[in-house]
Amino acid sequence: MASNEIQFDCERRExxxxxxxxxxxxxxxxxxxxxxTFETGAGMQPAGDAYGGIFPRLSRLGPVEDYFHGRSADVLGMTVLLGCQCGEQGCWPLMARIAVTGEFVIWDSFEQPYRPERDYTAFGPFQFDRKQYGDAVQALSAKIRSDDA
Structure with missing residues (x-):
């Protein structure tokens, strides 16, 4: 399986x-x-424009290094990767398992907890080179720290 590349885009939301x-x-x-694209193509309803990013300041994620390496996962081992388009992380979250190996970080086992009948097995998995992923998370952490300063 080829590696994907990740970055984290940040936008200030007034x-x-x-x-x-x-x-x-x-x-x-x-x-x-x-x-x-996946949910719409799979005929899921509602779908399209349902998700938004997460807000570290509002969500109190803790250290993003822990969060995006799955160390802040819930009791079932799941991490919220997207929140609702309304801005509330718990309103309509997209969750996944984050697995870290010696060489890779893998996002898989996606779920929408309010629609447990949805089948996401054909979505992902996404596999990232661990160093490239770590660099992207560190860059995100620096952006968040400078935003809080």
């Missing part, structure tokens, strides 16, 4: 208390677009 919205981008495509 409509959310001037908070920073974080949207993962995989191979240059916003993750919100990837999931919208």
């Amino acid at each position: 409509d959310y208390g001037d908070g920073l919205e974080v949207v993962p981008c995989i191979d240059g495509i916003p993750f919100t677009d990837l999931i919208d």
